[in-house]
Amino acid sequence: MGADGIGVAVRRKEDVRFLTGRGTYTDDIARPGQTYAHILRSGQAHARIRSIDVSKAKAAPGVVAVFTGADMAADGVGGLPCGWLVKNKDGSPMKEPAHPPLVVDRVRHVGDQIAVVIAETRAQAKDAAELVEIDFEPLPAVVDSKDALKTGAPQVHGDAAPGNLCYDWELGDKAAVDAAFAKAHKVAKIDLFNNRLIPNAMEPRAATGDFDPASGDYTLYTTSQNPHVIRLLMGAFVLHIPESKLRVYAPDVGGGFGSKIYHYAEEAIVTWAAGKLKRPVRWTADRSESFMSDAHGRDHHSHAELALDKDGKFLALRVDTTANMGAYLSTFASCIPTYLYATLLAGVYTTPAIYVEVKAVFTNTVPVDAYRGAGRPEATFLLERLVDVAAREMGMDRVEIRRRNFIPTNAFPYQTPVALQYDSGDYFSTLEQAQKAADWAGFEARRAEARKRGKLRGIGISTYLEACGIAPSNIAGALGARAGLYEAATVRVHPTGTVTILTGSHSHGQGHETTFAQVVSETLGIGIDQVEIVHGDTNKIPFGMGTYGSRSLAVGGTAIVKALDKVVSKAKKIAAHLLEASVNDIEFKDGKFTVVGTDKSKTFGEIALTAYVPHNYPLEELEPGLEENAFYDPKNFTFPGGCHIAEVEIDPDTGVTKVVKFTAVDDVGRVINPMIVEGQVQGGVAQGIGQALLENCVYDKDGQLITGSYMDYVMPRADDLPSIGVATHTTLCTHNPLGVKGCGEVGAIGSPPAVINAVVDALKDHGVTHMDMPASPQKVWSVINGAHRKAAE
Amino acid sequence: MPQVSLTVNGRPVKVEVEGRTLLVQVLREKLGLTGTHVGCDTSQCGACVVHVDGKSAKACTLLAAQLEGASVTTIEGVAGADGKMHPMQEAFRDNHGLQCGFCTPGMVMSAIDLAKTNPDASEHEIREWLEGNICRCTGYHNIVKSIQAGSAAMRAAK
Known part of the structure; x- marks a missing residue:
């Protein structure tokens, strides 16, 4: 263990900028010619929109543009996609009602996005939004997931999700559980409600769209835990922008806890609007907006029964859960009450038989998705x-x-x-x-x-x-995930032996710039001050899946280790050449390549320099340079x-x-x-x-x-x-x-x-x-x- | 538009403000001092705490027009002239008193005021003082430790 290596409580590298006010959060970034967006949100939980009149708002001082859902639909903008397909008991797919970034004719929860007003200042955008006239026809609303399943309940999506049911799913061996209950000595029962929470990362969500008419390149600055996921979802499904023309940059992010995983409407709105207006468009949530537009967490009703034998051994567990999805499916909503919930019901116990049924239900509330633990x-x-x-x-x-x-x-x-x-x-x-x-x-x-x-x-x-450490892609795929869940890393060794790590993981408080640097320090025998961790910018980092589910070190860290292994392997070959020895006789320890049993050695820095100044180098066998990539797909959770x-x-x-x-x-x-x-x-x-x-x-x-x-x-x-x-x-x-x-x-x-x-x-x-x-x-x-x-x- | 003259981090500044312009907007948008953050709209979270005439204040709750002649210190202004961090900043680093960093400037500014007002505050007093500063990352455990250590360092430096 070196001074900066694994197991040492070193102080964090990122702290100085945060402590001196020099962090760069999305709302800290100003762009030349920028405009400000205000999202007009529904104050009604459920209503049909008979008409929207934006003429007065458009004429207000400083207003640059006002757009509604009709404008986005006319441009062919798609709905926000869900990343995980869950199947019903009968094998049919879950219901996925449309989730437009701006609604067209109906609002489904308080906070639903109706229009965007873009102006020269924040205050002007806000003032003008007051002038948008909307004729609502209020509709009855439903809030509780159990109420939503009742006959005659208000229908959140009509025929797109009859009975408000998203899916009715099961896991486990029902017959084995029933048999175990039949011979139980005692049965313990509980009915409980896992309360709905609002994540409340201290940095409110923010997004700035930018468009360069010269190159046709879009940039989205956003508060995201996984910028490549946003680039893929927004580029491919919503705005139809090729990845090569879309940069998503999540700079310093002030906490996530899951709430900044998802692709949110505002990201698509500002990026699309920037392209329309050829000017940067900034949006930052007020905290009040965060409460009604950040995905919420939890909200499960459950009934559970545990069968026990006379010695208190658990024989079987039976669980029936109703999970509130809110008004629309957020990006990963569907997998939370299924594959991240029911699969955990064995806990630390040897319960031999478990059967779980889960109904996911639409209601007139903010969408529910992963929140810390999920x-x-x-x-x-x-x-x-x-x-x-x-x-x-x-x-x-x-x-x-x-x-x-x-x-x-x-x-x-x-x-x-x-x-x-x-x-x-x-x-x-x-x-x-x-x-x-x-x-x-x-x-x-x-x-x-x-x-x-x-x-x-x-x-x-x-x-x-x-x-956690989600997840082996093949298993996740078999369970309905629509994406891979590996992580990517690049190790770029510079000619003087300093190192830049480009990682698909994203740090929003976790301290990756320190922890990952410690892993590099341990492997290469260099100090953490010689290591720079780069994350968050899709124009720099390899395509990676980002940070959630406690996966950064287990998956992202392993990708770094795999890339480091390749670096060390190549460096050994260079060392063998310089030291005129067989590569099998080269040992790498504490930053030094040594011919085993001799005092002949080269430092890591000497090898790095040789790789980039290959005057004495085995060019016929080895490419110059010292930079390696790895994609790591975990073998298990x-x-x-x-x-x-x-x-x-x-x-x-x-x-x-x-x-x-x-x-x-x-x-x-x-x-x-x-x-x-x-x-x-x-x-x-x-x-x-x-x-x-x-x-x-x-x-x-x-x-x-x-x-x-x-x-x-x-x-x-x-x-x-x-x-x-x-x-x-x-x-x-x-x-x-x-x-x-x-x-x-x-x-x-x-x-x-x-x-x-x-x-x-x-x-x-x-x-x-x-x-x-x-x-x-x-x-x-x-x-x-x-x-x-x-x-x- | 009316003008306001004030001193920010020791530098005299003159800015045009609307009647509704808040101090935090002047700092972030007109002066580019983005270390002062906005975490809520109800004066609850304390991410925007600065010092006005030496006392901690929430910059989201002060109209700029109120501050003619005032001296404002932000997180960017607490380090020494030599660039060395303030003992309270150092203490937060030593004790892992921050994670995402968003509430941190407000926490540090609030903590410095506490250490001046009550140099040897008990854990209970520190926790009560922090009522107006919300952190979602740390659970406050290490913030309390940081403030104890930072206060001790400030006492020692006197």
Whole structure:
């Protein structure tokens, strides 16, 4: 391990620019001759548009243009595509209603895009948008996914999706599950709602379109986690611009959490409009717009049943889930409640038979797609709540029932009944380490002490697993993915031995510029200050799939390793020539190529220079230069997992729940930079605690978004959260060379059930067996006082 | 259009503003100081915190027209004359107090004001102070550590 290599908590390379205000986010980029776009959005959840009159807006001061859906349709602009085809139980394809960037004759959710007003200043565009006259015919709206399935429910897409059903899908062996339930000793049941969340990356989405009439080249500056995916989707499906004429550049991006994966309407609108106007067109969301136009997350209703034998062994699991898709299919919406959810329902347990049914449903709400964890938090919350219910049903200890059902540490690779094969893990160790760190054994004394202070204290545990590093392309393709899921990298060694890495992964807070540089440092024996990581610009980087699902290091990092291997292999040949030795006798270590058993050596820098100044070089056998590419398609998912323990204290007078201690012990595979891993886990846990106690997206029955600002949507703030204790226990991933599993989502996946299990534990004397998230003060207070009243009656 | 004269990062500037122009718009759009960010439209997130006459303030909540004669410091202006980062900036780097960097300028500006106002703030006091600064990435754990370390460094430098 070098000073900057793998395992060292080096400070981040990217930090200086962020700390000095020199980051470059999309809205920081000014273009000569720029105009400003304001998107006119629907204030109605569901309405037919009888007419739109833009004449007054067009005549307003500073207005350059006003476009509607009719203008885009007349230009042959396509709809926003969905990237994953899910099939119904009968094999027929899911329903994919049209998703135009600007609506034509009907709005389907509050925030739906109706028109774009483009003006010389932001304020003029906004002012003019007030002058657009729209004649709406209001239609009844439906918000809840279960309501949307009822006979007579308002139809979001009419014949394009009868009954509002997108798909009705299943996974697993129904007959085996039914047979296991028939002989069960006990059955534990739960009904729950996984609350809808709004991702809220701190940088609002932004997009600037630019067009160069001389070359015919388009440029889109955008807040994206995967610029090549946007270039492909927008170029090929929406605007019909060849890739060679379209540059998508996602510069510094201020957080994503999934919400910046998707191809959004505004990206197509500004790029198309820039081409029409031959001027740059800038758009930046107000936070209020973000609330009603960024894809939301979660929103599942589920009923689940777990069959147990007399020893508490799980025999079978049966799950029925209804997932809200919102008004349209966002880019990856369809795969979240299926392949990223149902496949995770074995969790860390040996449950031999599992059957899952999922109905995906259209409603008059903002589209729902992946948000940190995406499907896996929903699966984990369901499973870890159900296991607690089962323990209570069986009169067993919550930890003991988990241990009894854990996949044994010597059972890997382990094939689950829901399609996944886990490569490695050690759930006993993460559990024991977490119990120790949380002082699980000493909890009852703390509960008693809290009671003396009039507080209700509870402790909750979650032992979880997730699948990330998505994904082997052939498997994903067989399951309906319409794209490959490899990652690409170029290693460009410069003549003096410095290195530029061009990666398809995208960093929007994860610290790739440091972590990836550490991997290079470890391999080539050069300092991280000699390594530059380039990402985000499709004109520079190779075609790659970007960052989501904790895949950057496991997939993108492996692509870098593969390209580095090629560099080292070629460099050895050059060294062999210079040192007049056989290539088989050349050893590369600590940045030096040495003839084994001698002191004859060449440095990495000398080899690099020789490659580019090939005066003494085996030109007949080897090309000059030292630059290599690799595309890496993963062999399997990776499976991080671990144990989270939350300890809460409830004030019965106010219903306020405080997390007083949080312990996370995660197995994320090999840790490259422990400081960054800790930070990723802490951030994920904060979002998980947010979901469990604070955050909730609320619509009224007419489809109005009630939680449309930071005044209404409860973001976790510093004084809502405890210090978050994080540790790791490593088992290596067996199928990538770094042995890494991914750490971006574990925090948000493991923590919500730990917190709710703690809340339920604190309230167990009040007859509480389950509480849906968020456990808000109002909900908790009502439960306590309802129980008090019952006791008094 | 009315004109406003103010000092920004030690430099006198004179700008034309509309009545509705906000300080943050002057900084970002007229002066090119894009380190001050806009993360919300309800004065909640604190990504736009700057110092006005030495006190932290949300630049999205001040009309530029109010600021005749004021002295404004932004994140671009807190480093030393030699270009060395402010001890609070260094502390954020040392303690991994930032991830995506978007809330960071506001956090640092807010933290410097706290360290001046309450040089040895407790964890509880720091968390209360940060009520007006939202971070979505870090869970605040390392921001709290950064502010403790930055405050200690500022005390030591006195």
